Amino acid sequence: xxxxxxxxxxxxxxIPVIFGxxxxxxxxxxxxxxxPIKLLLAGERVTPAKIEELRRxxxxxxxxxxxxxxxxxxxxxxxxGVSIVTKEPVTLLISQRLPYTLALMLISTLLSYAIGVLSGxxxxxxxxxxxxxxxxxxxxxxxxxPGFWFGLMLMLAFGRYLQIxxxxxxxxxxxxxxxxxxxxxxSSAYVMRLTRAEMIEVLNEDxxxxxxxxxxxxxxxxxxxxxxxxxxxxxxxxxxDIPWLIGGAVVIETLFALPGMGRLLYVSIIRQDYAVVQGxxxxxxxxxxxxxxxxxxxxxxxxxxxxxxxxxxx
Amino acid sequence: MNNNAVSKLVVAMLALIVVIALVxxxxxxxxxxxxxxxxxxxxxxxxxxxxxxxxxxPEEPMGLDVQQVTWSxxxxxLIFQPLVVLDPNMSIVPDLALxxxxxxxxxxxxxxxxxxxxxxxxxxxxxxxxxxxxxRYKSISPYAEDFADVQEMVVLDxxxxxxxxxxxxxxxxxxxxxxYGAPVNAxxxxxxxxxxxxxxxxxxxxxxxxxxxxxxxxxxxRNDNYRTNMPFVSNKGPNPYVDEVIVRFIPExxxxxxxxxxxxxxxxxxxxxxxxxxxxxxxxxxxxxTLSPGIHYIMVNVLKEPLNDVRVRQAIMIALxxxxxxxxxxxxxxxxxxxxxxxxxxxxxxxxxLGESLYSHDLNKAKELLKEAGWVDTNGDGIVDKNGVPLKLxxxxxxxxxxxxxxxPLIQAQLAKIGISIEIKEYTYDYIRDLTSEWxxxxxxxxFSWADPDILIYLVHSEYGNYTYSNxxxxxxxxxxxxxxxxxxxxxxxxxxxxxLLRDLPLIPLFVLKEYTAVNKNVKGLLVLPPYGTLIINDVxxxxx
Numbered sequence: 032x033x034x035x036x037x038x039x040x041x042x043x044x045x046i047p048v049i050f051g052x053x054x055x056x057x058x059x060x061x062x063x064x065x066x067p068i069k070l071l072l073a074g075e076r077v078t079p080a081k082i083e084e085l086r087r088x089x090x091x092x093x094x095x096x097x098x099x100x101x102x103x104x105x106x107x108x109x110x111x112g113v114s115i116v117t118k119e120p121v122t123l124l125i126s127q128r129l130p131y132t133l134a135l136m137l138i139s140t141l142l143s144y145a146i147g148v149l150s151g152x153x154x155x156x157x158x159x160x161x162x163x164x165x166x167x168x169x170x171x172x173x174x175x176x177p178g179f180w181f182g183l184m185l186m187l188a189f190g191r192y193l194q195i196x197x198x199x200x201x202x203x204x205x206x207x208x209x210x211x212x213x214x215x216x217x218s219s220a221y222v223m224r225l226t227r228a229e230m231i232e233v234l235n236e237d238x239x240x241x242x243x244x245x246x247x248x249x250x251x252x253x254x255x256x257x258x259x260x261x262x263x264x265x266x267x268x269x270x271x272d273i274p275w276l277i278g279g280a281v282v283i284e285t286l287f288a289l290p291g292m293g294r295l296l297y298v299s300i301i302r303q304d305y306a307v308v309q310g311x312x313x314x315x316x317x318x319x320x321x322x323x324x325x326x327x328x329x330x331x332x333x334x335x336x337x338x339x340x341x342x343x344x345x
Numbered sequence: 346m347n348n349n350a351v352s353k354l355v356v357a358m359l360a361l362i363v364v365i366a367l368v369x370x371x372x373x374x375x376x377x378x379x380x381x382x383x384x385x386x387x388x389x390x391x392x393x394x395x396x397x398x399x400x401x402x403p404e405e406p407m408g409l410d411v412q413q414v415t416w417s418x419x420x421x422x423l424i425f426q427p428l429v430v431l432d433p434n435m436s437i438v439p440d441l442a443l444x445x446x447x448x449x450x451x452x453x454x455x456x457x458x459x460x461x462x463x464x465x466x467x468x469x470x471x472x473x474x475x476x477x478x479x480x481r482y483k484s485i486s487p488y489a490e491d492f493a494d495v496q497e498m499v500v501l502d503x504x505x506x507x508x509x510x511x512x513x514x515x516x517x518x519x520x521x522x523x524x525y526g527a528p529v530n531a532x533x534x535x536x537x538x539x540x541x542x543x544x545x546x547x548x549x550x551x552x553x554x555x556x557x558x559x560x561x562x563x564x565x566x567r568n569d570n571y572r573t574n575m576p577f578v579s580n581k582g583p584n585p586y587v588d589e590v591i592v593r594f595i596p597e598x599x600x601x602x603x604x605x606x607x608x609x610x611x612x613x614x615x616x617x618x619x620x621x622x623x624x625x626x627x628x629x630x631x632x633x634x635t636l637s638p639g640i641h642y643i644m645v646n647v648l649k650e651p652l653n654d655v656r657v658r659q660a661i662m663i664a665l666x667x668x669x670x671x672x673x674x675x676x677x678x679x680x681x682x683x684x685x686x687x688x689x690x691x692x693x694x695x696x697x698x699l700g701e702s703l704y705s706h707d708l709n710k711a712k713e714l715l716k717e718a719g720w721v722d723t724n725g726d727g728i729v730d731k732n733g734v735p736l737k738l739x740x741x742x743x744x745x746x747x748x749x750x751x752x753x754p755l756i757q758a759q760l761a762k763i764g765i766s767i768e769i770k771e772y773t774y775d776y777i778r779d780l781t782s783e784w785x786x787x788x789x790x791x792x793f794s795w796a797d798p799d800i801l802i803y804l805v806h807s808e809y810g811n812y813t814y815s816n817x818x819x820x821x822x823x824x825x826x827x828x829x830x831x832x833x834x835x836x837x838x839x840x841x842x843x844x845x846l847l848r849d850l851p852l853i854p855l856f857v858l859k860e861y862t863a864v865n866k867n868v869k870g871l872l873v874l875p876p877y878g879t880l881i882i883n884d885v886x887x888x889x890x
Binding site: 066069081085116117118119124127128183186187190191194197198199200201285286287288289290291294295298 | 405407408413487490540543558559560561562593594595596597599600603604606607609775778779782
């Protein structure tokens, strides 16, 4: 019962967050220099009268709060509006692109946490050895490399010269390997450092010494007693990280010419395609709230103390 | 601690995660389209040929119906076929149309279509169909104004269409020679609706749409009903050697070039200037060069002190060392002194020579002009001043136009030599266009591109243009230029207008850009036509690498 109330509360708090974000974003898009209609009619071959006509047709002559409420009234009915550029429903545009981005996020997250957690545990257990130094330094280097540059290097190495993987575009799941690696490696370095620090801290705790003293076997000490506790902040990170990956996807999808949502977001911002940007950001916001809540639930399951304190019950 | 246990743990976790990752990849991607842009269709007659042509372009079209988009590109060029085109010497020649006649006073144009002409779906392409198409353009295109002077269209017989114009409209030809002027199958558009037609349009061009994968590519297959009357191609029907054209959208320059060099792409558009030198040295790649139909220039706010003084503008014009700019840009630009490029109709070499003779680089003359205008360096700080105010100007430079962006610091250094201090502000091109249309600037780096000189009316006409410049004489000439049909006379009108602009300098010409198409050597028979670098693939065949 305690857990359920806790989850419901978390989700309720998420609703004003989503509203807040959409309002702020709407104003930011509105304040941005430039005008979507002028961007649309890019040539010089157009009269100011035509621009005015189109602006009226798209309701862009209305005050921003009216535009927002108009948008919101459609959103609650499940209609994200129509793209000013392609004149197609935003829901259609996003649904065509979302699978690629979700797949990319999923693979790169799994990769980065697999690499990060394993190397983090390894360096913590081998603290002060050569293995620790080599892996840690590699981690710092990996963390400092921009994903864009790293992706370009991977592309040149595996696509252009070795020719074992596609350079760009989507030709099948193997097309996602290089983009996922370029997203995963820099973030795995961060995960490694976090895991390593947590693991070292936990291994110095009294209860671990007790566990050793009890004569428990190594697997049990490390997996049940140490890892479970060391993993809590890492799990929180995992859930908080996922929405941020879309940010990385904007760059990586553009570099690798993948038809994902990140690239759609990038193109739509450049063309000031309000409805599409709003729609994508709404999805990112919802994802953020959902994953945050999920993260809280998982932590609550892993660590009952959280539930009691934050739930305010019992 | 037991090393073995740790290693086992590591291996086990790694294996598990890899398995999860692989399974999830297939699970998530199962329902997605499975287009592989390298498959070639069966039924090859000459096995040593590659049957699919792959073109990489930077930007995905916003729609495929040329009457609904605000900018068209290579995809539209393949789907649609204009009535007439410009040949390599910039003269108007037939494409879909067999021939045409223009009445003495220029207000009647009669087009003769070839008998049996068809759209790609087999519908007859008759005079009636062309008429319906133009009517549709006038009602839905953002550029509907293009056909504003077409007052009436009369179908004389099945294959003859008469356009009656309210006044002579020579600039109409600039539209007719592009894909904007190409007939679309308006009947199908009516049946399926404009939105569906924008995804899957029907035209009469050499290829037709088979599939459009959003954000990725368009697959075009041969239109077997295609016929052309272009005199400069030998194959006037469907190309038997290229069954399929795939146009891929690859936004990143480096990625596009890497795909070309790896041989996965045959033709690359939007070649970055930085890569031209390297590509030229690559023995597997051929570069096609066309001159941009327009100039790159400095736009001047002629209302603002001290730029309202023509002598200051002239001083800037003379102080610029255009060959230095061209050298820094690896000679991918041609230094320019007038307002129309050789890829534009009514270009006149003698106006360009006049501009060059008046304003060729001369620092002393520039300083002299500034002095006349009252600008002298009195305090010895290197910047000229007048009444205690130093001559400082801001120059807006677009971050997304590499040629202009690179010229900005050179312009700054060159003008410093005559004591003008320039501050560079960088924005995106579109934002700079907005700022200039609100007259909120001093100097701005800009460009334009359109084959007809009528584009000048949108630049410097006091009413149609967004510019600060106003000169009744120029207004009159530019309006006249819209109605003079005789080419020699029309060229005279625009030459006269340019001569006045050369004196007034509301914009300061910098250079004409060379535009490149990079093509793999195994692609044979390709034509790249000025002014827009249109790809003509009628005679193309691709050798297997």
